[in-house]
């Protein structure tokens with residue numbers, strides 16, 4: 546990163562950013578991509594690109610861009626969010642089809658975009674296969690929030706480009722399990738990506754000598770994709786410890802065995818979630834809340850086997 550060649554990315558002159566954008570676009574099978582500071586900004590730009598004024602944007606009700614972006618979708622935009630169930634990580638295809646059909650009738654808002662998320666965080670990090678992304682065939686364009694798309698690709702043994710094939714735009718983060726310090730990318734057709742650059746600037750996300758951080762992203766894409774399997778194996782160990790201690794509480798359990806594998810997230814219901822987080826913190830294990838009463842662990846580049854041993858021991862010594 547220290548040795549990265551840099552230039553002014555606002556003029557498209559940073560060679561490291563340009564390389565990262567080309568490399569990411571190729572990996573997800575799209576003609577172009579744009580580097581943004583965060584996954585949230587990538588998602589919000591995608592909403593601006595597709596979400597026409599007065600239209601409905603169909604979103605799974607627990608998707609990150611609906612439930613975890615501090616209301617940005619409503620604050621920033623002029624369309625309506627049409628939330629549908631996303632039990633088990635998959636958006637309700639019948640409800641989505643109904644909204645699309647109704648939108649063609651003149652009274653209901655037309656559907657300008659369908660949003661999907663893979664892996665699906667709120668169902669416990671389940672990886673969705675192409676058949677689970679079928680809402681893509683309904684007509685309106687799809688934006689895929691693939692913050693952890695490479696985790697899905699590794700867990701399913703399916704190339705990321707195949708998982709993103711039906712999406713018009715796809716966002717993914719190099720800053721999560723892939724281990725780069727900063728950044729996400731939004732990929733799609735060249736004309737949309739050019740427009741995305743304008744929105745990035747409007748949102749204050751256009752950076753100058755960003756090659757320093759982009760180089761970390763390039764390294765992550767070159768060296769840290771295959772090793773995501775290690776994070777999944779470690780999350781599995783944590784998941785087993787949770788299942789032994791609190792059987793039946795893990796989110797996504799029912800569907801994980803039917804072809805939607807778990808990845809690097811372990812989320813489970815606990816009657817005293819805050820008390821458990823406190824106990825874990827005292828044992829040097831940091832976990833968070835996915836929602837009230839739902840504890841979440843995430844494994845990533847900086848968590849090794851010894852850390853998992855410590856977390857498993859802390860789980861077994863919890864008082865309840």
Ligand SMILES: Cc1ncc(COP(=O)(O)O)c(C=O)c1O
Nearest residue numbers: 583584585586609666690692718
């Ligand atoms: C599914 C999903 N989408 C988007 C984001 C947003 O990424 P960022 O934290 O970089 O804004 C996250 C972050 O956790 C996420 O889990």
